[in-house]
Amino acid sequence: MDIAIYIGFLLEFVGIIGTVLRKNLVMKLLSLGISDIGVILIFIAIGYLPGGGSPIIRENMERYVDPLPQALVITSIVIGFATLSLSLVFVMYLSNRFHTVDSTKLERRVRDARDNP
Amino acid sequence: MKRFASIATLIGAGILFIFILMTRIPPMNSSSIYAKSVLREDGSINMVSAIYLDYRLYDSLFEVLVFTSAILGVSYYIAHFPEAGEVFPSNSKLTFIAIVASAPMVVCWGIYTLLTGHISPGGAFSGGAIGASGILFLSLAIGSRKAEMPFHKMRLEALEKYALLLIASYIVLGIFDKGLFSPLFWIGIPGAFLSGRGAIVLNVSIGIKVFVGGWAILYLFSRHRESV
Numbered sequence: 001m002d003i004a005i006y007i008g009f010l011l012e013f014v015g016i017i018g019t020v021l022r023k024n025l026v027m028k029l030l031s032l033g034i035s036d037i038g039v040i041l042i043f044i045a046i047g048y049l050p051g052g053g054s055p056i057i058r059e060n061m062e063r064y065v066d067p068l069p070q071a072l073v074i075t076s077i078v079i080g081f082a083t084l085s086l087s088l089v090f091v092m093y094l095s096n097r098f099h100t101v102d103s104t105k106l107e108r109r110v111r112d113a114r115d116n117p
Numbered sequence: 118m119k120r121f122a123s124i125a126t127l128i129g130a131g132i133l134f135i136f137i138l139m140t141r142i143p144p145m146n147s148s149s150i151y152a153k154s155v156l157r158e159d160g161s162i163n164m165v166s167a168i169y170l171d172y173r174l175y176d177s178l179f180e181v182l183v184f185t186s187a188i189l190g191v192s193y194y195i196a197h198f199p200e201a202g203e204v205f206p207s208n209s210k211l212t213f214i215a216i217v218a219s220a221p222m223v224v225c226w227g228i229y230t231l232l233t234g235h236i237s238p239g240g241a242f243s244g245g246a247i248g249a250s251g252i253l254f255l256s257l258a259i260g261s262r263k264a265e266m267p268f269h270k271m272r273l274e275a276l277e278k279y280a281l282l283l284i285a286s287y288i289v290l291g292i293f294d295k296g297l298f299s300p301l302f303w304i305g306i307p308g309a310f311l312s313g314r315g316a317i318v319l320n321v322s323i324g325i326k327v328f329v330g331g332w333a334i335l336y337l338f339s340r341h342r343e344s345v
Contacts (some may be wrong), residue, residue: 005137005140006137009133009136009137009322013130014219014244015134016129017126017129020125021122021125021126021174023256043186055151055163055164055165055312056162056163056164056238057152057155057156057162057163057307058162059166062149063130063294064149064151064152064164066151067151067153067164067165068168070165071165071168071169071173074165074169074180074240074242075169075177075180076326077242078180078183078184078242078342079180079183079184079271080182081184081185081331082184082186082188083188085187085191086187086190086191086335089190089191089194089195092193092195092198092341093197093198096198
């Protein structure tokens, strides 16, 4: 259980660093996806119980894994899909208008377009 | 800039390390208590479904609202781009036969997962996603225009709005005294198909929402694919 939590934290860290430091907007979104996966792994690992069954009630069964983190993971997946698709549309919009997905060049071109309309 | 990046990475790694050292997860687990209270209060034997359709229904409502606003945003902003035209079907006869034979099975599997979310593994979100991928699969075989036709003919976009209205009205009916959320309301026999308070109604409405939304997003991206 512990190793899964550490890997989850590590994935989250890698994702956040990638989101902040990568210049390419598509790579930023992919890094956001990696940190999302890290969060999901931490949730699943927190709810894990050695020898526990899946959280569907059966007869002669006493130990189940914790169902609450699994219910939260559903939220995480759906929100991840929604934000990813919406931000991909914005990336498409920016690249269609300014012909780049590099954030530094994008800032410069947005500033130029604002100063010289 | 490089130096700033490496210093920020080091500080972040340090904070993360301290956070990991401080994290202690209690070894006990309250899931057997969950099992007893779910059987007594909700009636569905899938505990995850009982949590997101009963105990944390507001969570699911706002999740569906976020999903709805994402679909609205995608369909509004993607209309600015020129269309790339139809996704043409594959020429291979074997692909056609394999997909036409298996896509209805995928859709039926999605509907089954959606309807039995409260008594078996599955639920509204996974069922809707399976159904949407089945329709998308079908559009590889018969072309996107034919696969799009039922979308307009059955007014699925309006149906999606009605599904949201159904969830909202379920919640409004529930918060009254002796309403759908009260402990005395019908819960059914745990394990039977008709059980779990409003689990079937909520599963079907959230499933329609995810089915139409997921399919619309993927379809819009495929229709505007060459415009960047």
